[in-house]
Amino acid sequence: MRIFHRGFRSFRRNYTRNIIVVVLLFVCLTFSMSMLAVKLAADNQMQTIKGTVGNYAEIKLSSAYQMKQFEAERQRTAAERAAEARSMTTAQEQANRVSDLVPATLADEFSKDNHIQTYDEVLETNVTVPGLTNTNMQQLFQLRQGNGEGQGGGGGGRGLGTGGMTQNSFYFAGNTNGASASDFTTGAKKLISGKQFTYEDYKNANPVVVIEKNLASQNSLKVGDTVEAQVSGASGVASTIDLKIIGIYETVQTQQQSQSSSSSVSSFNPAGNEFFAPLSVVQKLNSTPAYVSLGSYYFDSVDNTAALKATFKKDASGTGDKYELATDLSDYQAIADPLLKARNTSVIGLAGALGACAVIILLAMVIIVSNRTRELGILKAIGSTDRQVIGQFAVEILCVCLVAIILAMGATALIGQSLGNWLLPKSTSTSSQQAASQSAPGGFGGAASRFLNQDNLYKNGGRFSFNSASQKQQAAKLNVVYRGSLFLYGILILVGISLVGMAIPVFWIIRLRPARVLSME
Amino acid sequence: MTEQEILSATDVSKTFQVKAGDVTAVDSVSFTAGRGQVTTIVGPSGSGKTTLLYIVGSLEKPETGAIEVAGSNILDPATDLVRYRRKHVGFVFQFFNLIPTLTALENVMLPMDLAGVSPEEQNRRASELLDGMGVSGRLLKARPNKMSGGENQRVAIARALANDPDIILADEPTGNLDTATGRTVIDILSRLAHESDKCVLMVTHDESVLDVSDRAFRMVDGHLNEIRA
Numbered sequence: 001m002r003i004f005h006r007g008f009r010s011f012r013r014n015y016t017r018n019i020i021v022v023v024l025l026f027v028c029l030t031f032s033m034s035m036l037a038v039k040l041a042a043d044n045q046m047q048t049i050k051g052t053v054g055n056y057a058e059i060k061l062s063s064a065y066q067m068k069q070f071e072a073e074r075q076r077t078a079a080e081r082a083a084e085a086r087s088m089t090t091a092q093e094q095a096n097r098v099s100d101l102v103p104a105t106l107a108d109e110f111s112k113d114n115h116i117q118t119y120d121e122v123l124e125t126n127v128t129v130p131g132l133t134n135t136n137m138q139q140l141f142q143l144r145q146g147n148g149e150g151q152g153g154g155g156g157g158r159g160l161g162t163g164g165m166t167q168n169s170f171y172f173a174g175n176t177n178g179a180s181a182s183d184f185t186t187g188a189k190k191l192i193s194g195k196q197f198t199y200e201d202y203k204n205a206n207p208v209v210v211i212e213k214n215l216a217s218q219n220s221l222k223v224g225d226t227v228e229a230q231v232s233g234a235s236g237v238a239s240t241i242d243l244k245i246i247g248i249y250e251t252v253q254t255q256q257q258s259q260s261s262s263s264s265v266s267s268f269n270p271a272g273n274e275f276f277a278p279l280s281v282v283q284k285l286n287s288t289p290a291y292v293s294l295g296s297y298y299f300d301s302v303d304n305t306a307a308l309k310a311t312f313k314k315d316a317s318g319t320g321d322k323y324e325l326a327t328d329l330s331d332y333q334a335i336a337d338p339l340l341k342a343r344n345t346s347v348i349g350l351a352g353a354l355g356a357c358a359v360i361i362l363l364a365m366v367i368i369v370s371n372r373t374r375e376l377g378i379l380k381a382i383g384s385t386d387r388q389v390i391g392q393f394a395v396e397i398l399c400v401c402l403v404a405i406i407l408a409m410g411a412t413a414l415i416g417q418s419l420g421n422w423l424l425p426k427s428t429s430t431s432s433q434q435a436a437s438q439s440a441p442g443g444f445g446g447a448a449s450r451f452l453n454q455d456n457l458y459k460n461g462g463r464f465s466f467n468s469a470s471q472k473q474q475a476a477k478l479n480v481v482y483r484g485s486l487f488l489y490g491i492l493i494l495v496g497i498s499l500v501g502m503a504i505p506v507f508w509i510i511r512l513r514p515a516r517v518l519s520m521e
Numbered sequence: 522m523t524e525q526e527i528l529s530a531t532d533v534s535k536t537f538q539v540k541a542g543d544v545t546a547v548d549s550v551s552f553t554a555g556r557g558q559v560t561t562i563v564g565p566s567g568s569g570k571t572t573l574l575y576i577v578g579s580l581e582k583p584e585t586g587a588i589e590v591a592g593s594n595i596l597d598p599a600t601d602l603v604r605y606r607r608k609h610v611g612f613v614f615q616f617f618n619l620i621p622t623l624t625a626l627e628n629v630m631l632p633m634d635l636a637g638v639s640p641e642e643q644n645r646r647a648s649e650l651l652d653g654m655g656v657s658g659r660l661l662k663a664r665p666n667k668m669s670g671g672e673n674q675r676v677a678i679a680r681a682l683a684n685d686p687d688i689i690l691a692d693e694p695t696g697n698l699d700t701a702t703g704r705t706v707i708d709i710l711s712r713l714a715h716e717s718d719k720c721v722l723m724v725t726h727d728e729s730v731l732d733v734s735d736r737a738f739r740m741v742d743g744h745l746n747e748i749r750a
């Protein structure tokens with residue numbers, strides 16, 4: 001108590017000297033605290049981002065493999081293709097059917113990795129529904145008749161192909177649980193009546209389907225009605241399955257691609273012509289029971305990407321490079337990189353500023369103590385213990401640092417955000433990426449390269465969609481808000497520099513011999 | 522040592538190592554000083570007076586000898602020197618050595634504060650002591666640099682008395698004062714000895730103080746000789 005009183009009194013009475021130190025410390029501490037605030041904000045935002053981006057993985061046909069197939073396909077003439085199709089045996093046909101798919105066993109095996117948190121399997125294919133007409137197919141066929149047999153006949157990828165397509169072909173997306181289909185989780189599509197198919201429907205292969213609003217109204221279909229779908233490659237009694245409509249959805253958001261190109265694969269499957277059904281049902285319709293287009297996974301954190309890649313490498317050994325594990329790491333990087341840069345800069349700045357604080361307090365104490373040796377000698381001569389002198393100085397230094405840090409915290413609240421904005425690299429990636437995808441040349445080449453792009457993840461709001469711009473926008477701003485941890489770090493810094501500052505007086509006080517200073521003039 | 526002789530130094534020697542060689546500032550010095558007396562040590566500059574005084578005040582350590590105060594040897598390693606400085610000795614210096622940021626009153630209260638006296642008691646006693654020294658009114662709140670040399674020295678004497686020590690050690694207490702002011706300071710010190718029964722040990726090169734001294738020693742080159750009993 002007395003020590004506090006004496007220390008505080010000393011702090012007040014030596015105000016000129018102490019104010020100079022306070023001001024110097026204040027400048028450095030403001031810089032330190034602001035840097036710290038930026039670092040904490042960046043860390044926090046990175047953590048949030050890690051919760052949503054960079055933690056998605058997909059097992060699918062590798063782009064290298066697809067490219068190779070596409071090239072091979074392009075070399076062949078239409079006549080060769082037709083001849084091959086005619087001469088194919090049933091076994092060959094089946095092999096051909098699954099050649100562009102992923103074995104479910106591979107997808108299952110991978111799901112056992114400890115980092116995996118959710119697991120879905122997806123099969124996307126074209127299914128003939130004889131009673132309904134796909135309006136887009138109709139247009140396409142008309143277009144083709146006008147142009148002749150142009151441009152290689154459309155997509156090899158993901159089991160699609162116009163080979164067996166008719167105007168009654170519809171795009172079917174199957175997964176293990178309708179509600180978790182990415183179109184619905186991202187809000188691109190919304191159920192407006194009926195219900196979604198469930199995991200139970202998938203387990204029991206219940207023949208149910210969810211269809212689009214416009215398609216339903218054009219064909220006077222409603223929930224509870226039945227449509228007949230054809231099983232691929234089958235004939236006779238078992239060649240059709242009656243699908244019961246259990247839900248109707250609407251398309252909330254037009255996907256990027258639908259506006260961007262004329263003949264890309266995506267425009268085969270515009271909003272109205274997409275069916276959602278249990279994976280097991282789509283597998284039946286496609287005659288590919290143990291195969292999927294992709295395995296879809298959410299895992300714990302982007303930090304474990306390498307571990308998952310290793311697991312995949314092990315699981316997929318022996319399949320060459322036919323399958324790949326794609327993740328949204330690049331999305332994560334695009335979003336997190338500016339934050340990471342800002343964070344690293346702020347850490348360097350913080351270290352520098354704290355170093356400056358230490359130097360300032362040390363130099364200040366050397367000057368102050370050497371100017372006050374007589375006072376130290378007097379205190380000792382009139383019966384002060386070393387501890388009392390040290391304690392008084394400690395309180396005095398603590399007061400100096402406390403005032404400086406309180407002012408610095410206030411100043412940080414004022415300038416932290418601007419510093420954050422200044423440190424955050426201006427992100428040009430958002431616009432450039434969009435520009436790149438927008439300007440992709442029409443025609444198959446451009447479409448294919450985009451189609452084969454790793455960024456085309458099921459996660460991102462549909463099979464062909466790449467839409468994380470909104471997340472980028474969100475990350476492009478660093479919210480340097482005041483948080484409790486900043487306050488705690490402030491106290492830590494306060495204690496730290498006070499201790500550094502104490503080193504000089506402690507050394508001096510213990511060493512001081514009062515007899516040396518008391519007779520000085 | 523008689524009942525009166527509270528302080529007794531025996532065969533005390535102190536040598537400083539300097540570049541030019543050893544300097545024996547205090548050479549086999551023995552003397553005693555009693556309560557109720559002004560004991561004065563005179564001698565030329567550099568004869569070792571201050572060194573001897575600091576040894577008695579425990580601020581310097583001699584190589585040999587014994588300093589007995591109230592029956593115990595302060596050079597015994599077991600002695601609590603902080604307690605000794607608080608309870609037994611009070612210093613008065615040539616250059617006052619008041620703390621510049623504290624007022625007259627606060628300077629006098631400080632030794633009591635360090636010794637754990639309650640703030641009210643500190644205030645009461647400090648005011649009383651200062652009053653006895655003729656320091657009162659606005660001077661209580663004055664800083665040392667706003668007071669005259671004589672006032673400074675009177676505040677310093679009050680501070681030396683704060684914890685009611687047996688011994689007052691005064692090193693050239695008039696060295697920085699004019700003759701008249703120096704006289705009043707000497708008067709105060711002799712009153713402390715004669716009226717308050719303190720043991721006043723004063724070192725100076727001003728031989729005129731010998732008049733008011735009860736005992737006197739002369740120091741030359743570290744050697745001490747009594748000149749009047």
Ligand SMILES: Nc1ncnc2c1ncn2[C@@H]1O[C@H](COP(=O)(O)OP(=O)(O)OP(=O)(O)O)[C@@H](O)[C@H]1O
Nearest residue numbers: 537539544546565566567568569570571572573726
């Ligand atoms: N810390 C020290 N280191 C080295 N020599 C010292 C030290 N203190 C005193 N001396 C030397 O010891 C001798 C005695 O010094 P001291 O200060 O005791 O003399 P003094 O009689 O008080 O002189 P003055 O009248 O000038 O105050 C001197 O020669 C001085 O140079």
Ligand SMILES: [Mg+2]
Nearest residue numbers: 570571572692
């Ligand atoms: Mg001297």
